[in-house]
Amino acid sequence: PNKPNTTYPINRILNHHIKNTSTSTSKRKSMNNKNYFHTINERIENLLIDYLSKHNKVLPIFFNVRYPQHYPYPQKKDISSLFDKVNTYYFRLGYDPYYFWKREQNISEHHHYHCLLFLNGNKIQRIMPVFKTVERFWASTLGIETALGLVHYCLKDWKGDLTGNGTMLRRDDPELPYKLDRFRMAASYLAKTATSGFVNDGYRNFGCSRI
Numbered sequence: 001p002n003k004p005n006t007t008y009p010i011n012r013i014l015n016h017h018i019k020n021t022s023t024s025t026s027k028r029k030s031m032n033n034k035n036y037f038h039t040i041n042e043r044i045e046n047l048l049i050d051y052l053s054k055h056n057k058v059l060p061i062f063f064n065v066r067y068p069q070h071y072p073y074p075q076k077k078d079i080s081s082l083f084d085k086v087n088t089y090y091f092r093l094g095y096d097p098y099y100f101w102k103r104e105q106n107i108s109e110h111h112h113y114h115c116l117l118f119l120n121g122n123k124i125q126r127i128m129p130v131f132k133t134v135e136r137f138w139a140s141t142l143g144i145e146t147a148l149g150l151v152h153y154c155l156k157d158w159k160g161d162l163t164g165n166g167t168m169l170r171r172d173d174p175e176l177p178y179k180l181d182r183f184r185m186a187a188s189y190l191a192k193t194a195t196s197g198f199v200n201d202g203y204r205n206f207g208c209s210r211i
Helices: 009-031 038-054 078-092 128-142 176-191
Strands: 057-065 098-104 112-120 206-208
Touching: 038 057, 038 098, 038 112, 038 176, 038 206, 057 128, 057 176, 078 098, 078 112, 078 128, 078 206, 098 176, 112 128, 112 176
Parallel strands: none
Antiparallel strands: 057 112, 098 112, 098 206
């Protein structure tokens, strides 16, 4: 018998998984409608599908970036400058970066950013070097010596349980639907509105790669 096509099924897997989870997802959204921005969920989903259609192995990485305490002059362009540097660096390495970020602020002095980065899993399998790269470029962006402690690696949730951040998504993985579901649950945090900075204060509230 002919071997199954390992490229074609990705669209079927994604579409089938979306249909099968649409009921449970819609229930979650209906129960938590105030805690989600559909636009953000849609942008992340589009990035995910497009990236998986281009690469058979995808490394998604979540992280948060913050300003130092009492940092005097946060700039509107800081987050864009960070991702300009990150993108340039990984494009040169052939990692084909996609990104998404969202601004938030709670009781802290400054807002902070929740970020998601997609990289080609055929080129890179480890996430710790990525965090170190982000730290280096965040320090450069802010004009400070080190950003140690300003980049949260998102390895554990608020209960102390492992999040699975950096779990590889492979087209040929029988557990891909399960891993996609876990990814979407983690990504849904970026769409919550409880502490989001969605206000007209001159700052962009979210940004992402163009596809």
